[in-house]
Amino acid sequence: MKPFTALTIAGSDSGGGAGIQADLKTFEEWEVYGMSVLTSLTAQNTTGVQGVHHVPAFFIETQLTAIEEDLPVDVIKTGMIATLETAKMIGTWIARQNIPYVCDPVMVSASGYPLMEEETRAALSEYLFPYATVITPNIPEAETLLEMEISTERDMEEAAQRLVKEFGAGGALVKGGHLDGEAVDVLYDGEEVRMYREDKILTENTHGTGCTYASAIAANLAMKRTLSGAVEQAKPFITEAIRYSFDIGSGKGPTNHWAYRKEREQ
Ligand SMILES: Nc1ncnc2c1ncn2[C@@H]1O[C@H](COP(=O)(O)OP(=O)(O)O)[C@@H](O)[C@H]1O
Numbered sequence: 001m002k003p004f005t006a007l008t009i010a011g012s013d014s015g016g017g018a019g020i021q022a023d024l025k026t027f028e029e030w031e032v033y034g035m036s037v038l039t040s041l042t043a044q045n046t047t048g049v050q051g052v053h054h055v056p057a058f059f060i061e062t063q064l065t066a067i068e069e070d071l072p073v074d075v076i077k078t079g080m081i082a083t084l085e086t087a088k089m090i091g092t093w094i095a096r097q098n099i100p101y102v103c104d105p106v107m108v109s110a111s112g113y114p115l116m117e118e119e120t121r122a123a124l125s126e127y128l129f130p131y132a133t134v135i136t137p138n139i140p141e142a143e144t145l146l147e148m149e150i151s152t153e154r155d156m157e158e159a160a161q162r163l164v165k166e167f168g169a170g171g172a173l174v175k176g177g178h179l180d181g182e183a184v185d186v187l188y189d190g191e192e193v194r195m196y197r198e199d200k201i202l203t204e205n206t207h208g209t210g211c212t213y214a215s216a217i218a219a220n221l222a223m224k225r226t227l228s229g230a231v232e233q234a235k236p237f238i239t240e241a242i243r244y245s246f247d248i249g250s251g252k253g254p255t256n257h258w259a260y261r262k263e264r265e266q
């Protein structure tokens with residue numbers, strides 16, 4: 001039996017809630033075989049990030065080559081990419097693969113720790129976005145990229161369209177978790193704008209939501225769903241993962257990757 005497969009290129013979260021760990025747990029829940037290339041190690045828990053150690057670009061490339069020479073990849077997802085040198089190298093590698101690619105432009109952790117260097121942000125549209133099937137910024141990330149304020153659904157729509165038209169991504173999903181009111185995300189796939197709406201769950205335990213959501217979208221693209229179809233599947237998955245998130249640690253607890261499956265099994 002040959003499974004669908006997904007490759008995450010991202011940072012490690014020692015606390016297991018975000019980064020590579022969240023990505024692999026999510027792939028597993030969707031029964032997609034997960035592979036990982038580590039870009040940075042973070043010493044991290046539910047209270048925040050205590051330190052970061054970047055993997056040298058040459059060794060990230062060695063990991064990518066090891067996969068390329070032996071294993072089939074149906075989809076790529078990227079998360080934390082800190083340095084410009086790394087972003088350039090990864091972008092060049094992804095361009096060669098010609099497969100669906102989900103780019104989560106992780107800039108700062110929820111606790112405020114910078115996970116991407118300033119010069120890397122400025123180069124995302126050159127080295128990574130042109131190869132992305134979809135980019136998945138949250139509101140602060142979209143505001144930084146576009147230098148605009150986003151405070152309404154109309155603004156989110158405009159932002160999603162601008163990200164595709166001005167930055168060359170295939171699609172853009174602007175995530176609305178940081179706005180008051182419902183949890184609304186806006187997708188522009190280059191043709192149509194679509195809204196994905198769920199109730200906002202009152203919880204502090206949202207660590208890793210962005211990583212989990214982007215990985216669920218990637219897993220569904222690996223299964224050959226369309227972009228809008230993949231987001232349609234991933235949205236209830238992230239909602240249930242937040243609804244039943246774990247109250248562990250003394251800070252923001254992590255999402256519950258198996259909640260959606262358990263719900264459906266009942
Ligand atoms: N409290 C919440 N209840 C329900 N959905 C939420 C909540 N917070 C965020 N979401 C959803 O989780 C996903 C990740 O969103 P967001 O928090 O905006 O991104 P990030 O984790 O990258 O900051 C989006 O689908 C968003 O709508």
Ligand SMILES: Cc1ncc(COP(=O)(O)OP(=O)(O)O)c(N)n1
Nearest residue numbers: 011018019109110207208209210211
């Ligand atoms: C190693 C690592 N990668 C990414 C993040 C950011 O994760 P995200 O899912 O956006 O969630 P929070 O930072 O809001 O928990 C991270 N923290 N660590």
